[in-house]
Amino acid sequence: MKKTKDETTEEQILEAAKSVFQSKGMDGARMQEIADKANINKAMLHYYYRNKELLFEAVFKQAFSLLAPQLNTILNDDSSVEDKIRHFTLNYTTFMMKHPYLPNFIIQELNRNENFILKLKQNTGFPNLEKFKAKVKDEINQGIIKPIDADQLFFNILALNIFPFLGKPLIKAFSDKDEKSYKEFVESRKTEVANFIINSIKCK
Amino acid sequence: MKKTKDETTEEQILEAAKSVFQSKGMDGARMQEIADKANINKAMLHYYYRNKELLFEAVFKQAFSLLAPQLNTILNDDSSVEDKIRHFTLNYTTFMMKHPYLPNFIIQELNRNENFILKLKQNTGFPNLEKFKAKVKDEINQGIIKPIDADQLFFNILALNIFPFLGKPLIKAFSDKDEKSYKEFVESRKTEVANFIINSIKCK
DNA sequence: ATAAGGTTTAACCAAATGGTTAACAAATGT
DNA sequence: ACATTTGTTAACCATTTGGTTAAACCTTAT
Structure with a gap:
């Protein structure tokens, strides 16, 4: 059938x-x-x-597999650090506005089950920071960006982009936003976040 | 008895x-x-x-009440924006290293139960951004910091400080850190994050 | 047509779970 | 001393929950 x-x-x-x-x-x-x-x-x-566990794993893996390509826009292309940041911020925020449950789901379940991420890590295509790190060092040496630890920079980028989705209730409550102005807030971050980061690291 | x-x-x-x-x-x-x-x-x-619900609420309220004073170090004192950021980053990270479950717990449960935060908001001492916003506008007018939306700035600060705790498994996996180097990473953020933010907003 | 295989359903089951009860023990007030 | 209130326990209960079973139902190849 x-x-x-x-x-x-x-x-x-x-x-x-x-x-x-x-x-x-x-x-x-x-x-x-x-x-x-x-x-x-x-x-x-x-x-x-x-069973429930296996069904859950199927869902989780598929969810995580949506995240990886997003990260590769910043990790594995050949553009400048500035372009990476602008592209990633725009892409990631646009994508997550369509899948608002995703960030919280992944973070929550990763925290619930410590060794869940170990399974994922064995997959090919698991995000790898090496190329990004090299590019950052390169641009620091060239005097394009100010000295900064590449790990710190990467997770700053991630933090600034993910937080609006993780902290939605916090944002709405603290700044008295309704659903509409929350969405405007997130929308404007598509460029604001990139500017904020680049302002911080770029040599003038 | x-x-x-x-x-x-x-x-x-x-x-x-x-x-x-x-x-x-x-x-x-x-x-x-x-x-x-x-x-x-x-x-x-x-x-x-x-019942379970009420016991949970007691726990949650106590947890949240630990967060509020942290936020007031940035929202309701009279120091400069730069000092606010440096103090908050140092205080918050130091505090959360002692209570690593707290950020994730609060975020997770706030997302689980939408109208949970409404109850909290009625409490006195619920964080209020007005004073912070005024100070930011003031310093922008004085030419101390560059123009930026105060909400965006505030949540950038929050994002950069909270993320290391929310995203611990992600950080450890992506950058191949063991527990020890993860802790060093967070430790160094006590000053790195403040520098990163101030670099971005301060007029030179 | 029909045998064989995968697909679907209703009914069932054991364990786990939040919650209750009734009796008992320890303090406390008088 | 003793009655009353407060604290504590073991046993119990109803419901929920993940999971199973055995029979029925389609589809397809022969």
Whole structure:
């Protein structure tokens, strides 16, 4: 009974699981809710993914695999550090505005299960900072940017870009923004963040 | 039967609850585990806190109340913007190195329960950005710092300081740091982050 | 047509979980 | 001394939850 229809059952499950796991986390998610959302019997979840843990892993891996290409725009292309920062900030923020649950989901589950990231690290395509580090050192030597530890710089970039999504409730509460002005705030960061970073590191 | 001993039962419970909730979250925490850790009968949890939700709220409020004073070092003192940033970065990082679960716990639970923060906001002492915003505008007019939206600046400061704790697994994996070099990395941020920000905004 | 294989369902199960109860013990006020 | 309140425990309970089973249902190859 192959489904040539729009979606195979296995995909329906993964889709539903994604939605439930990403908004409630591993511990908060219920298999029944996933089954309901996928419009199938609960037993099907086990038929296709054996158990909750494996279903979760499938969702998590797919989520993480969306993050990696984003990071490669900054890590593995050949442009200048300034261009890397501008491209990444624009790309990342644009992308995450479409997938707002993603950053929190990944951070939360990575913190919940310490050795989860070890599995990921064995995958090919796991982000590697070496090329970025070399480029930073290079531009420092050339006098294009001021001396800074490349790790510190990289995680500053990451921090400034990810935080608006992780800290959404904090941002809304502290600065009295409603949903609309929160979105404007994030939107304006597509360029503001890059300017902020480049201002800090660029030699004049 | 008042306990004049080292710790009252109620405090033991809160202590144990703090430890379990902060490392596993509301959904992942088990009442039995809390009881075991507090060395008391599970019924005592309900005797003192009625149910899981209320016990959790007690823990969460206490956790959040540790964060607020940190923020007031940047929001409500009278020093220059530069000094605010240097003090906050030093204080916050020092404090969180002693309470590494706190940032993730707060962020995670705030994202889990949207209207949780509304309750907090009614409390007196809830962080207010007005004074900080005024000071930033003032220094911009005086030509001490470059033009920047005060909200953007504030959340940049927050992002750069909180991220090392939220993203610990990411940092360790991406930059191949063990526990020791991760701690050195965070330690060095006590001054690096402030320099990074001030570099970006200060007029030369 | 029908046997064989994968796919789907309803009903079921054991364990875990938050919460309750009733009896007991320790303080405290009178 | 003793009655009353407060603190504590073991046993219990109802529900939820992840997971299983056995039968039914399609689809396809022969």
